[in-house]
Amino acid sequence: MNDTRPDPDALLARVEREENRRRRGRLKVFFGAAAGVGKTYAMLLAAQAKRAEGVDMVVGLVETHERQETVALLKGLDILPPKLIKHRGTVLREFDLDGALKRRPILVLVDELAHSNAPGCRHPKRWQDVEELLNAGIDVYSTLNVQHLESLNDDVSQVTGIQVKETVPDTVFELADEVELIDLPPDELLLRLKEGKVYLPQQAERAMHNFFRKGNLIALRELALRLTADRVDAQMQDYRDDHAIRDVWPVGDRVLVCIGPNVLAERLVRAAKRLAASLHAQWIVAYVETPELQRLPAERRDEVLRVLRFAEQLGAETVTLSGPDMSKEILGFAKSRNITKIVLGKPHRRGWKRWLLGSVVDTLITEAHNINVYLLGSPRGKTSADQKASKEMPRIKVLRPNYPWGRAKRRWLNWGWAVAMTGCTSLVAWIMSGKFELANLVMVYLLGVVFMAARFGREASVLTSVLSVAAFDFLFVNPVHTFAVADVQYLVTFLIMLLVGLIISHLTSNMRSQAKVASHRERRANVLYALSEDLAASRTVAETARIAARHIQEEFGGASVLLFPDDDGRIIYPLDPPVPESLRNCDLSVAQWVFDHGQIAGQGTDTLPGADAVYFPMSGFRGVIGVLVLRAANLRRVFLPEQRRLLDTFISQIAQTVERVRLAEEAQQAQLRMESETLRNSLLSAISHDLRTPLASIVGAASTLVEEDVQLAPQDRQELSQTIYDEALRMSNLANNILDMARLDSGQAPLNRQWYPLDEIVGGALTRTRKRLEGRAVNAKLPDELCLVRVDAVLIEQVLVNLLENACKYTPPGSPIDIIAELSAHMLKVTVADRGPGIPPGEEEKLFDKFYRLHREGTQSGVGLGLAICKAIVMAHGGVIGVANRQGGGAQFFFLLPIDEAPPQLAVEPPQDE
């Protein structure tokens, strides 16, 4: 019973696929064996039928090749004007992707899926344009010939002997919603060709001799038919899945392909692709980078990178593993990912070497239980073709600095050192000769070899070994000064000397290079450590961006900037930190594309290679959160595999930091909300007490006045009115304080900082408190010259008013109050000092808390907000507020404000007309 139920995973996968499809446009491919079978014709025919149905469609680009029937079919169709691109003097007609996206029809016709775009288009390949149309939800009709399919590239070139340059990844073809095979028997095609219906007569003649040989056409037709049959088979499979028709199809197969830096790599990938396709299996391409492989020249490592990218295009997942032991890494990875099949190239170590040193393949076969291992041999005479083909593959374009001269120079220098070293050791040996046995002289030479290996590497030390043997023979072995040897046993000496020299060379230079690799690794680890340490201290996104830019500059050389989207998901220029000069013209639309698609683009990549910077998506836990734009001084420093890996680690660290910072900000917001909640509660309880007291007096006094029966003397009436007035003012002050506090707390009162003369602020505060200060000696000691401070004057005046009112409240009437302002280079200190009772020790800090009052049950009015407001205002200015007992009695409240800017100068004397 269970058996008839569909596999839930498969069903889920299907639902997901459907879901994706609904959002994506549908791709229909008119598929043929060769040019001239009538694909474009069939496509236009289908388009005309759609038009008759009233579907909004536009012809993006159609190559009619001037064929009469085809041209006739274009009639009545809406044709999108092509994008004209000037390239080396000629004007090329290209598909206008942006035009199509803007026009947003239901269906777009784009001929020749495999076409390569002219430089200057967004994507190098037309199928990428089509992908973007599909992603935008637009249906596409397109045409494709079988020889343009990536994975058939080898087969086709084998059959026809012609290497096809323009290819389409298999995934594009496989993900096409419909494939219509346009079939024409070879004889009819040849007839059409002869009649000039395919090419112009002259071209046709040439074509018939090369590509359009009958044998080729039959083979191509077979390929096309077989491929279409495979698709039908897959559809059948889907149908069976849907309808719970279970059979024994292999579930959960996973194929792992291990490639190395050799010509076999690409063939391995293609073969694995076919294997995976036939098994309906997921496949992963792995490259294990051992320290040995890291020494390879950059060209060959770029090659590996290229093959990995190629595999991605074919639909594989790719990984780069790194570790000293290749087989151990592969096995570990295979186990972690439940790999069922491993595809490898045949071992390149043969004979005794394989027996002596072992091979990865042998180790894998012995140790991989439950995993099938497939081996692929290298074909005879295929290497050159492979290399040729690889040149035409899409590749990572990397600008290379001119090394060769420097490298040759270094090599010559090394050889020079080898000769010099042999000379030196020979000299030492010559001095020693006569006093020591010849065997000791051999030791001197070996010492030289060891030194060379350690200092100058393998090449130099091998040369030293050979030269040493020769010199030893020439100088010390009888007959002296000839290379002839009298005693045959010396030949054994030479041989052993040479072998020992070579082995030492090998071991020592290996050690040396391993040390080099280790030091590289250490350096990278250090760089990463430095970055993460800096990032850990970062508190804001802007700060993170600044740290990121600095570290990327140091490590990869070049300016970089982080771009983030606004609330609507549009990438915008950052304001803080500002965009560096060299990146001012960075392309927001490219960044937007990278952000939307989560893929790298720009210089050195396959998307928009014409851009003058590289755009990396920054992925965090919540998807792509932004874009890193890097304008590298030298692209090699970015695209070398381990550098690229380092950069990826950089980017993910930065992305995580940005997310952490944002989370922290959110958490802080939540904390603030919680605090304001508590505040509101204490506020309510405070108000309920302090608001009711004056209210009681007001209501009482007013009711007495309103009462008609009561006869009041004029002075009683006056007194009651005065009570109402005073109590109302008290309530008004209270309300003001509460409102001020609420405003400051909510952060809704951004500081309005401007340059104010200090005496104006002090003057304002004194004016406002004039009434309360009556009868007191108020002494303001301000700096003599006009002193400008950059503050929110209204708020700082409020601080002074509160401090003055506090002083009035808590000191005996008539006692003096001093205001002292002192200005230093970086600080303004303002003190309000009284001669009252002072502050009880231990209360200094609590005074500034909200709702705190010195004498809880006292008669003083107020909720205890005055000083809390002062503190909030001063802190908002980046300052400090405090209180201390004054010498000679009394308290002194002071606040310090930092001065981080020089006051503005009135350098320009304003216009004078008098």
Next chain:
Amino acid sequence: MSSVRPVIVVIEDDPQICRFLRTSLSVQGFQVIEAETGERGIVEIGTRKPELVILDLGLPGMDGIAVIRKVREWSAVPIIVLSARSQESNKIAALDAGADDYLTKPFSIGELLARIRVSLRHAAQLAGDSVETLFCVGDLQVDLSRRSVHIGEQEIHLTPIEYRLLTMLIRHAGKVLTHRQLLLGVWGPAYVEHAHYVRIYMGQLRRKLEVDPAQPRYLLTEAGVGYRLAYRK
């Protein structure tokens, strides 16, 4: 009798404040017309031709500043604005839009009457075009015809800009002037953003004219809004 009573239009939506204003202002000999909304207020101003308008900034519907702009299109009637506290930007906007003065709620009737007197006097001056050439307040004497400034017996020397600043304040004595208005009037439109010019020159002026610049008697600061020259008849 009623024909000679000066008319004040009060545009205010709070009935309690209206009642208090009506009672207090009637006692002082004014005829009070009330309007609850800005639209109604504009109609009243148009038909009653009042001597003065008292306008609440926080009105339902059409907001106070819009009312000022509308009225200023065709009338120079003095407008005194009432506003809640801590809305300096609103006050500045109202003054820059053409209001003559402002009062912060809660206010006492004494303050309001003083402002009304200043505004009426100022309007009368403008209408009669008779600017007094001698201005005196406390010890400060300015003779506008001779361009001389005295504190008591002592003549004070002012720079041209200081003098222009002082005369502008004198022309509007008792009224508040925003930083912007002062910058426009003394320095010209190019300096509107340089608010610190006004403050620095005001500081210099205080040092020359006030006994204690920190406790000014003449050149008063309206925190966050602007300045007012003390005026006592």
